Amino acid sequence: MATEQRDEKALIARVLSGEKELFHELIRPYERMVYMTVFSIVKNETDAEDGAQDAIVNAYRHLSKFRGEAKFSTWLTTIAVNEGRQKLRRHKRAKEDSLDEPIAGEEEQFTPAPLTDWKEIPLEALERKALREALRNAVAELPDIYRQIFTLRDIEELNVAETAAALGINENMVKVRLHRARMMLQKSLVPFLKTTAPARKGFWGRMPWN
């Protein structure tokens, strides 16, 4: 929104001109985003928290380098990605070079899991804690490149261009990998839903996209 955008620019200007405590306010809406970004790379809570704090402190120290050509959120995500990657490198020097290698099967076509009784799954099932946990586990098990894309696009809701910029890959690669990530999740969650959801009709007609 335009108003929010202006406020944010004004807030940044005020921080830079000496009202540094306002950085607390500036960063608050982005804390989760920074954490999730680092988590998608380092894959454990302790390193994700350390990395997220480091990224935000870095953003504070280097705020004067933010020129406003990009969105603040994109700039911050780029810092978070770099912080996550550095942390990972420090932890796994031996495995470092495997990070950028294409993983086996990347060129294969991923197919979703066909299912016939999905429409019977009630809203309560989606509310269930266990289902959210299954999704968290399924995301955690995605290969790195897919998990990172999925986190930026579908958890943080960055757009394709922002995601491409933050990860340093092209937009088409973002789309291709996102598609595969989603299909892999669909495949791994379908059996879970099928075995745990009691049948009830009439749910799908009420969903917002109908």
Added chain:
Amino acid sequence: MELNCKHVWAHISDYIDDSVSPELRADIERHLEHCEICSAILDSTRNILVLTADDRTFELPVGFSQRLHERLAREMAAG
């Protein structure tokens, strides 16, 4: 154009993101009208995304925000 299921699967993600051409969108929708399997795949994928966007699914660790702002305050005090 008459699409088969595999064609539809290949475009599910772009279809959800509304980044397919109007022609392809129309072809996909024609297919979905009579294909329950593809409809279910589309619905299940969309539901995973609804669940993903729910803040309760991916939560911050307890106390994260407080620890962060304490560290920021120390950083500010230091210079």
